Amino acid sequence: MPLIKHGKLVEDTWHDTDDFADVQALAALGPVIVNLAVWRQHRDAILALGGTLGLRLAPGQTPDIVAADLHRFSLIALEFARFTDGRAYSQARLLRQRHGFKGELRAVGEVLRDQLTFMLRCGFDSFSVDTKRQAESILDAVAEFAHWYQPALDGAATIPALRRRAVDRGEAAAPAGCAANWAY
Amino acid sequence: MYRYDEFDHAFVTERVAQFRAQVARRVSGELSEDEFKPLRLMNGLYLQLHAYMLRVAIPYGTLSALQLRKLAHIARSYDRGYGHFTTRQNIQYNWPKLGEVPDILAELGEVEMHAIQTSGNCIRNTTADPLAGVAADEIDDPRVYAEIIRQWSTLHPEFSFLPRKFKIAVTGAPNDRAVTRGHDIGLRMHRDDTGTPGFEVMVGGGQGRTPIMAKTIRSFLPVDHLLSYLEAILRVYNQLGRRDNIYKARIKILVQGVGVEAFAEMVEAEWRHIRDGALDLPAAERDRIAAYFAPPPYEDLSADCPALDGAIDADARFAAWVESNVHPHKRAGYAIATISLKPHGGIPGDASAAQMDAVADLSEEYGFGEIRISYKQNLILPDIPKADLHALWLALDSWGLATANAGRISDIIACPGLDYCNLANARSIPIAQRISERFADLARERAVGDLSLNISGCINACAHHHVANIGILGVDKKGTEFYQITLGGVADENAAVGAIIGPAFDEMQIADAVETIVDVYLQQRETDEPFIDTYQRIGPGPFKEKLYAPDQAR
Ligand code: HEM
Ligand code: SF4
Numbered sequence: 001m002p003l004i005k006h007g008k009l010v011e012d013t014w015h016d017t018d019d020f021a022d023v024q025a026l027a028a029l030g031p032v033i034v035n036l037a038v039w040r041q042h043r044d045a046i047l048a049l050g051g052t053l054g055l056r057l058a059p060g061q062t063p064d065i066v067a068a069d070l071h072r073f074s075l076i077a078l079e080f081a082r083f084t085d086g087r088a089y090s091q092a093r094l095l096r097q098r099h100g101f102k103g104e105l106r107a108v109g110e111v112l113r114d115q116l117t118f119m120l121r122c123g124f125d126s127f128s129v130d131t132k133r134q135a136e137s138i139l140d141a142v143a144e145f146a147h148w149y150q151p152a153l154d155g156a157a158t159i160p161a162l163r164r165r166a167v168d169r170g171e172a173a174a175p176a177g178c179a180a181n182w183a184y
Numbered sequence: 185m186y187r188y189d190e191f192d193h194a195f196v197t198e199r200v201a202q203f204r205a206q207v208a209r210r211v212s213g214e215l216s217e218d219e220f221k222p223l224r225l226m227n228g229l230y231l232q233l234h235a236y237m238l239r240v241a242i243p244y245g246t247l248s249a250l251q252l253r254k255l256a257h258i259a260r261s262y263d264r265g266y267g268h269f270t271t272r273q274n275i276q277y278n279w280p281k282l283g284e285v286p287d288i289l290a291e292l293g294e295v296e297m298h299a300i301q302t303s304g305n306c307i308r309n310t311t312a313d314p315l316a317g318v319a320a321d322e323i324d325d326p327r328v329y330a331e332i333i334r335q336w337s338t339l340h341p342e343f344s345f346l347p348r349k350f351k352i353a354v355t356g357a358p359n360d361r362a363v364t365r366g367h368d369i370g371l372r373m374h375r376d377d378t379g380t381p382g383f384e385v386m387v388g389g390g391q392g393r394t395p396i397m398a399k400t401i402r403s404f405l406p407v408d409h410l411l412s413y414l415e416a417i418l419r420v421y422n423q424l425g426r427r428d429n430i431y432k433a434r435i436k437i438l439v440q441g442v443g444v445e446a447f448a449e450m451v452e453a454e455w456r457h458i459r460d461g462a463l464d465l466p467a468a469e470r471d472r473i474a475a476y477f478a479p480p481p482y483e484d485l486s487a488d489c490p491a492l493d494g495a496i497d498a499d500a501r502f503a504a505w506v507e508s509n510v511h512p513h514k515r516a517g518y519a520i521a522t523i524s525l526k527p528h529g530g531i532p533g534d535a536s537a538a539q540m541d542a543v544a545d546l547s548e549e550y551g552f553g554e555i556r557i558s559y560k561q562n563l564i565l566p567d568i569p570k571a572d573l574h575a576l577w578l579a580l581d582s583w584g585l586a587t588a589n590a591g592r593i594s595d596i597i598a599c600p601g602l603d604y605c606n607l608a609n610a611r612s613i614p615i616a617q618r619i620s621e622r623f624a625d626l627a628r629e630r631a632v633g634d635l636s637l638n639i640s641g642c643i644n645a646c647a648h649h650h651v652a653n654i655g656i657l658g659v660d661k662k663g664t665e666f667y668q669i670t671l672g673g674v675a676d677e678n679a680a681v682g683a684i685i686g687p688a689f690d691e692m693q694i695a696d697a698v699e700t701i702v703d704v705y706l707q708q709r710e711t712d713e714p715f716i717d718t719y720q721r722i723g724p725g726p727f728k729e730k731l732y733a734p735d736q737a738r
Contacts, residue, residue: 086345
């Protein structure tokens with residue numbers, strides 16, 4: 001499936017699978033993403049393989065439950081079961097902000113154009129999408145907004161911060177006052 | 185009132201451009217209706233029985249004259265000449281064309297308005313006491329905090345795809361005019377022992393098929409921590425709220441399921457991680473926003489107003505209007521006037537474009553160009569010198585806007601019902617019209633006094649029938665419209681859910697049933713006792729007896 005990473009369409013070098021014969025078979029796949037059940041069941045055997053590891057969390061699987069192992073993963077994939085299921089946004093922020101996860105944070109599942117900016121702002125940096133055409137359409141979604149109110153993980157300066165800068169530079173006046181001053 | 189700066193403007197402009205492109209992709213077929221739905225909902229666009237409906241936010245219920253004229257212009261140019269004011273400080277247009285909606289949004293952006301998050305499973309338009317800034321009992325202006333919440337919640341990266349809609353209401357006064365306990369989060373300002381202002385935080389209120397009043401999870405939250413605490417609540421809800429069943433997805437079900445104490449503990453635990461961080465309100469930012477809501481330049485007027493007293497003595501209709509529609513103002517010599525959008529026999533909450541323009545003009549002529557929208561679907565002029573009330577009333581009367589029924593039985597909240605809504609079981613508007621006509625006689629309506637009556641066309645309870653003294657709910661019985669009555673609901677600081685009185689009435693009986701209830705009340709009441717007090721004193725028995733007496737043809 002097409003992958004967007006750091007704003008570009010790239011080759012996906014990861015193998016994301018629920019389906020393999022035994023743990024040893026994982027070794028042949030290269031960098032591999034396993035789900036939480038597999039990780040819990042075969043943790044020691046998987047670690048013994050020594051390969052590059054990723055973990056996929058389903059909605060509702062809070063990162064807290066694997067906090068102690070997070071440093072072992074270069075990638076965490078969060079699933080959007082439906083694009084309307086917003087749990088992964090909280091999982092992403094917890095991973096980045098609470099647990100300090102620095103690796104690749106990938107959105108998988110129903111990843112659509114109009115949710116991309118929300119994902120970016122919650123700390124996702126790669127996106128697995130259905131088709132190449134969709135990937136291209138997604139890329140220009142990023143440019144739609146340059147102004148946000150809340151502090152978030154994309155590092156964008158917030159509207160309150162921009163305001164303070166404008167006031168500091170003397171470009172913006174103090175607030176206008178009450179309704180009586182309402183005039184265009 | 186709040187004014188956009190270049191950054192707020194840039195944001196809204198970007199949003200309109202984005203939606204214009206989304207509409208184009210829907211029209212070209214690139215987006216399916218399923219994919220388009222959450223996008224249009226987050227811009228306030230519903231698909232109703234006959235057409236699209238656009239819901240525009242009136243943040244914390246405050247409008248300038250200029251904004252109201254723009255709403256009138258939109259009603260005239262893009263709709264059928266009227267708009268419908270709702271219980272949550274929104275205005276709805278019932279007949280916009282999909283292709284024109286981006287133009288409407290662009291026009292709104294010109295006057296610093298938008299329809300962002302007026303529907304969809306996100307944080308909705310935050311509502312506030314419509315008497316903010318002018319009520320005598322106020323501790324601090326709730327609009328300052330509602331504006332702060334508006335900015336924080338707008339396109340929130342984490343909370344735009346919640347399990348279900350999420351509504352927040354703020355009051356800065358002990359008397360609750362914003363139904364805070366009826367919201368997912370209610371915030372009630374008070375002071376702690378040291379005099380510092382903060383909020384009581386109530387969570388898990390809502391109406392719909394499971395009416396629940398919000399429970400207090402924190403009795404005092406210092407105002408600087410407002411956003412981090414809200415973020416903690418939303419984060420717990422976003423992760424744990426049910427997503428498998430839309431009837432169980434509201435936060436009230438989560439709170440009920442885990443218990444208030446356990447829920448409060450989860451929120452506190454989350455909050456300990458994020459408090460004292462980037463979301464804490466710097467005092468300078470709060471002051472910056474508060475400055476926008478500074479009082480207008482009031483004149484020093486005397487509290488006594490012989491001109492007003494004279495007009496009251498001279499004109500009984502005016503006297504009745506003052507009695508029901510005029511409220512005390514915190515400044516001497518000023519008054520707050522409610523403009524009823526409930527003419528007897530009319531459609532509750534509807535205003536024509538000409539009426540909106542007239543109200544905008546009057547707000548400038550007699551006030552400071554400001555208009556409020558109340559939970560009761562009425563308009564309010566907040567700053568009228570007492571001496572001008574009579575002139576104002578005469579002008580309102582000429583526009584059919586001087587109905588003297590604020591807070592009275594014909595001040596009915598009604599939802600669109602089967603006339604517009606695809607979820608409805610029954611019509612609400614014609615029932616409201618019929619009941620209000622029964623009380624069109626001024627003397628009779630005055631005799632009945634303060635009494636709330638709300639009508640919802642189905643169990644979603646858009647008209648808050650659960651918290652009305654007399655609630656009417658449309659139900660479907662084998663394809664026929666029936667109406668179930670609840671008694672004893674209360675929407676203020678003593679909020680309570682009403683109880684069903686008995687079997688439902690049909691369309692022909694419902695207005696008679698309401699009259700029977702009123703008759704029982706009038707017979708049983710003690711001097712000056714409002715309906716709700718009588719009901720609480722005597723209970724449902726006498727009402728039930730009379731309503732279902734054998735001689736009452738049912
Ligand atoms: C005609 C289009 C409308 C539709 C399809 C609609 C649909 C709904 C639904 C499904 C709910 C229940 C949500 C839940 O409990 O989770 C609801 C609640 C509500 N609606 Fe509407 N509605 C419409 C119009 C209105 C209007 C015109 C008003 C105001 C007069 C309104 C005010 C409300 C309010 C205040 C609630 C809140 C109940 C709560 O918070 O639990 N709605 N609506
Ligand atoms: S209460 Fe029911 S009928 Fe009335 S507007 Fe809401 S959903 Fe429609």
